[in-house]
Amino acid sequence: xxxxxxxxxxxxxxxxxxxxxxxxxxxxxxxxxxxxxxxxxxxxxxxxxxxxxxxxxxxxxxxxxxxxxxxxxxxxxxxxxxxxxxxxxxxxxxxxxxxxxxxxxxxxxxxxxxxxxxxxxxxxxxxxxxxxxxxxxxxxxxxxxxxxxxxxxxxxxxxxxxxxxxxxxxxxxxxxxxxxxxxxxxxxxxxxxxxxxxxxxxxxxxxxxxxxxxxxxxxxxxxxxxxxxxxxxxxxxxxxxxxxxxxxxxxxxxxxxxxxxxxxxxxxxxxxxxxxxxxxxxxxxxxxxxxxxxxxxxxxxxxxxxxxxxxxxxxxxxxxxxxxxxxxxxxx
Amino acid sequence: xxxxxxxxxxxxxxxxxxxxxxxxxxxxxxxxxxxxxxxxxxxxxxxxxxxxxxxxxxxxxxxxxxxxxxxxxxxxxxxxxxxxxxxxxxxxxxxxxxxxxxxxxxxxxxxxxxxxxxxxxxxxxxxxxxxxxxxxxxxxxxxxxxxxxxxxxxxxxxxxxxxxxxxxxxxxxxxxxxxxxxxxxxxxxxxxxxxxxxxxxxxxxxxxxxxxxxxxxxxxxxxxxxxxxxxxxxxxxxxxxxxxxxxxxxxxxxxxxxxxxxxxxxxxxxxxxxxxxxxxxxxxxxxxxxxxxxxxxxxxxxxxxxxxxxxxxxxxxxxxxxxxxxxxxxxxxxxxxxxxxxxxxxxxxxxxxxxxxxxxxxxxxxxxxxxxxxxxxxxxxxxxxxxxxxxxxxxxxxxxxxxxxxxxxxxxxxxxxxxxxxxxxxxxxxxxxxx
Numbered sequence: 001x002x003x004x005x006x007x008x009x010x011x012x013x014x015x016x017x018x019x020x021x022x023x024x025x026x027x028x029x030x031x032x033x034x035x036x037x038x039x040x041x042x043x044x045x046x047x048x049x050x051x052x053x054x055x056x057x058x059x060x061x062x063x064x065x066x067x068x069x070x071x072x073x074x075x076x077x078x079x080x081x082x083x084x085x086x087x088x089x090x091x092x093x094x095x096x097x098x099x100x101x102x103x104x105x106x107x108x109x110x111x112x113x114x115x116x117x118x119x120x121x122x123x124x125x126x127x128x129x130x131x132x133x134x135x136x137x138x139x140x141x142x143x144x145x146x147x148x149x150x151x152x153x154x155x156x157x158x159x160x161x162x163x164x165x166x167x168x169x170x171x172x173x174x175x176x177x178x179x180x181x182x183x184x185x186x187x188x189x190x191x192x193x194x195x196x197x198x199x200x201x202x203x204x205x206x207x208x209x210x211x212x213x214x215x216x217x218x219x220x221x222x223x224x225x226x227x228x229x230x231x232x233x234x235x236x237x238x239x240x241x242x243x244x245x246x247x248x249x250x251x252x253x254x255x256x257x258x259x260x261x262x263x264x265x266x267x268x269x270x271x272x273x274x275x276x277x278x279x280x281x282x283x284x285x286x287x288x289x290x291x292x293x294x295x296x297x298x299x300x301x302x303x304x305x306x307x308x309x310x311x312x313x314x315x316x317x318x319x320x321x322x323x324x325x326x327x328x329x330x331x332x
Numbered sequence: 333x334x335x336x337x338x339x340x341x342x343x344x345x346x347x348x349x350x351x352x353x354x355x356x357x358x359x360x361x362x363x364x365x366x367x368x369x370x371x372x373x374x375x376x377x378x379x380x381x382x383x384x385x386x387x388x389x390x391x392x393x394x395x396x397x398x399x400x401x402x403x404x405x406x407x408x409x410x411x412x413x414x415x416x417x418x419x420x421x422x423x424x425x426x427x428x429x430x431x432x433x434x435x436x437x438x439x440x441x442x443x444x445x446x447x448x449x450x451x452x453x454x455x456x457x458x459x460x461x462x463x464x465x466x467x468x469x470x471x472x473x474x475x476x477x478x479x480x481x482x483x484x485x486x487x488x489x490x491x492x493x494x495x496x497x498x499x500x501x502x503x504x505x506x507x508x509x510x511x512x513x514x515x516x517x518x519x520x521x522x523x524x525x526x527x528x529x530x531x532x533x534x535x536x537x538x539x540x541x542x543x544x545x546x547x548x549x550x551x552x553x554x555x556x557x558x559x560x561x562x563x564x565x566x567x568x569x570x571x572x573x574x575x576x577x578x579x580x581x582x583x584x585x586x587x588x589x590x591x592x593x594x595x596x597x598x599x600x601x602x603x604x605x606x607x608x609x610x611x612x613x614x615x616x617x618x619x620x621x622x623x624x625x626x627x628x629x630x631x632x633x634x635x636x637x638x639x640x641x642x643x644x645x646x647x648x649x650x651x652x653x654x655x656x657x658x659x660x661x662x663x664x665x666x667x668x669x670x671x672x673x674x675x676x677x678x679x680x681x682x683x684x685x686x687x688x689x690x691x692x693x694x695x696x697x698x699x700x701x702x703x704x705x706x707x708x709x710x711x712x713x714x715x716x717x718x719x720x721x722x723x724x725x726x727x728x729x730x731x732x733x734x735x736x737x738x739x740x741x742x743x744x745x746x747x748x749x750x751x752x753x754x755x756x757x758x759x760x761x762x763x764x765x766x767x
Binding site for chain 2: 008009010012013051056057060079081082083084116117120205206209210212213216217229232233234248250251254255258259262263264265266267270302305306307308310311312314315318319321322325326
């Protein structure tokens with residue numbers, strides 16, 4: 001298979017469920033949504049569940065089944081990502097613009113607005129959004145998608161029909177990957193399937209991305225191919241930073257850290273998580289690791305408390321550098 | 333080993349002290365009165381702007397006439413035992429039998445005036461009245477009300493800003509010793525910038541001229557950009573080299589800059605000024621604590637918390653820094669500013685790519701950048717040069733494709749067979765937690 005065929009469009013998009021019938025492994029949710037479709041009495045809805053299980057896709061599929069294939073072009077459906085919109089005012093303005101007019105002639109008298117990653121809104125913003133929901137509910141129904149429903153304030157939850165999306169099971173992910181592989185005429189061996197599943201952690205989007213990248217190398221995908229891809233895309237940046245600090249090169253470690261934060265735009269909490277995963281494998285005395293784990297926890301908490309990401313992480317790297325130096329001296 | 337020129341060229345003899353000749357004469361006479369056993373006053377208070385030779389005079393005198401100059405840290409004089417042992421034991425001050433004689437030098441004496449440290453002033457007064465060795469105090473501003481009693485006990489000697497001619501002459505001498513060719517015009521510019529402060533002029537000279545044979549107009553441009561910045565460099569010097577937390581804190585008082593701004597300068601100069609890794613870790617602990625106070629100030633609008641942040645970010649690094657740096661370490665602009673400028677373009681390209689991916693794939697920009705962009709980058713780099721449809725699908729510009737290929741493409745390795753690639757188990761991805 002030629003590369004240009006593989007790289008036509010992202011498979012996550014190509015194999016996105018188009019209708020509710022295509023959605024994998026969310027039978028209960030889909031059954032309820034189909035009932036709603038029959039009556040066309042659409043409530044506000046909250047879709048809760050881990051990433052990559054199909055919340056956004058289901059919202060799109062639902063809208064398509066409700067309004068027809070041109071649901072977006074005809075102006076029935078719009079999505080806003082809460083984590084990209086800075087303030088509630090921007091969201092309010094967008095909702096206002098969108099919900100002001102109802103397309104004429106349809107039998108349905110409301111539009112649908114999908115607020116993705118709605119758990120990223122602060123409590124204050126959620127309270128403001130609740131008022132927006134009420135203000136525009138006659139012309140607009142809201143679907144809120146969230147990873148954690150407990151991060152959505154009670155007043156919003158109580159106004160929504162809550163749909164819980166199950167985490168995908170291993171067989172769901174592997175089944176879907178096999179299905180795509182068949183369509184794309186790929187051979188994927190069992191070990192490769194296992195590895196893809198392991199690193200996807202139940203996130204279908206990630207699993208499909210790994211598959212597509214692997215397919216760009218070979219049509220016979222084995223475990224090695226998958227590891228090669230994973231090594232490629234992760235690029236080991238965090239490990240590099242830790243190693244620089246451990247070799248006493250604090251300044252360079254600092255610069256690389258800053259590139260991650262300010263050039264790649266990685267969130268401090270994600271850097272903390274990545275460091276946490278690496279920490280156990282570092283070449284350090286066990287008691288030093290414990291101390292660093294404790295310090296990292298402090299960094300994590302302080303960032304949540306409003307501390308500056310780079311400063312708190314630099315303090316961690318400086319401590320790591322000091323610990324490693326001691327170890328080197330003892331080794332001599 | 334390179335050395336601070338301000339130390340290297342400190343006057344060794346009283347005659348080498350630049351400028352303020354009347355003040356120098358007064359000081360010598362006062363010291364002679366001690367040597368005669370009849371001091372006019374027990375203490376002398378040398379005051380005037382920074383870098384005009386107050387401390388240098390005392391050190392040069394001590395060296396030339398055989399005195400040990402004991403520099404007393406501001407916090408020491410509250411420790412009565414310690415002071416007694418320094419001041420009290422020197423009863424042989426008048427004997428001329430070769431025993432080492434002492435001068436006690438108290439720096440930053442005006443530092444205690446502004447604070448609530450009445451006890452410190454009382455202790456100092458007591459010491460002056462009991463001392464048998466000359467006490468020399470140094471201050472920038474001696475006119476604080478709280479210092480009134482001390483002024484009465486002391487001979488007050490004023491030091492003025494140095495004249496441009498005097499500065500040029502000294503700078504010329506240093507250049508000759510360092511083997512640096514330089515025009516009078518350039519030295520004149522350096523002298524002007526320093527506003528009569530020899531120390532900062534020498535600092536500037538070293539910063540632009542160290543290691544060079546010839547100094548040109550262009551070299552001075554570095555300094556030209558930082559008219560105001562010079563003040564910060566000066567403050568940083570005081571912060572990192574302060575002998576007390578109080579001194580470090582006082583260093584930022586005259587600056588018309590937000591503490592948060594100064595913080596960024598301290599933060600990025602710490603790794604070059606503090607070379608010992610343990611001390612650096614200690615300094616960063618304190619800087620990270622100061623950062624938390626800044627966060628609380630902002631969140632709770634509790635401005636009074638600033639008084640905790642400032643000593644941590646100034647005195648903190650001074651206390652943590654115990655090992656002197658190896659040679660002369662220049663203070664620099666916050667590296668973060670440079671980095672942001674340097675990578676501005678890359679950052680914008682990446683954001684633009686993320687936005688395009690986000691809108692096509694129904695994701696937040698953040699997730700697009702973190703989770704999907706690397707895979708797209710990989711696909712693009714695999715098909716680099718053939719203009720694949722995926723590029724059209726996302727409507728990437730040529731610049732964006734170039735970026736993805738540069739970051740995620742390894743052109744040479746592509747020729748490698750997969751089976752030859754060393755498989756190293758990468759760290760597992762994990763689900764993104766809340767941000």
